[in-house]
Amino acid sequence: MQMRFDGRLGFPGGFVDPQDGSLEAGLNRELREELGPGAAPLNLDEGDYLGARCEETPQRLVAHFYAKRLSLEQLRALEAGATNAKDHGLEVLGLVRVPLYTLRDGAGGLPTFLSNSFVGCAREQLLQALGALGLVPEAELRRADAASRKGP
């Protein structure tokens, strides 16, 4: 995920421009702007689509969500290039890895990460992506979600 200019966590992405031609073209343009030219090989397509959520506040919008599983080498290359991205230091303050585990105290790791502030529906999107990509078992996701709502 990324730390945004407003101090909240969110996903790389943004508004589609009329010139983009398609949702995926807009998404891939935004990824290059926020993650740098290293994002070009990612080339997300319709097969990576996970669904849409609607938002009424602070503005009415439909948030389309895509997720793609990367190899560790691909992730490292992205991270290494991200500080050269056009938006780095402006809209994007840095990339963050998400802890995919829960520590023995039942709170450290994913539950504590989920207690951060997220923009829009990004928290729900994160849980959806971790399940859909098979990165965290569904039962563990539900436990982490519940533990993070309980607080310290």
Ligand SMILES: O=c1[nH]cnc2c1ncn2[C@@H]1O[C@H](COP(=O)(O)OP(=O)(O)O)[C@@H](O)[C@H]1O
């Ligand atoms: O990662 C995300 N997941 C879901 N919604 C998001 C995410 N990032 C931004 N949004 C939503 O998109 C809208 C615009 O976001 P942003 O603040 O980045 O654009 P802006 O700079 O044009 O205001 C906000 O309503 C926000 O809730």
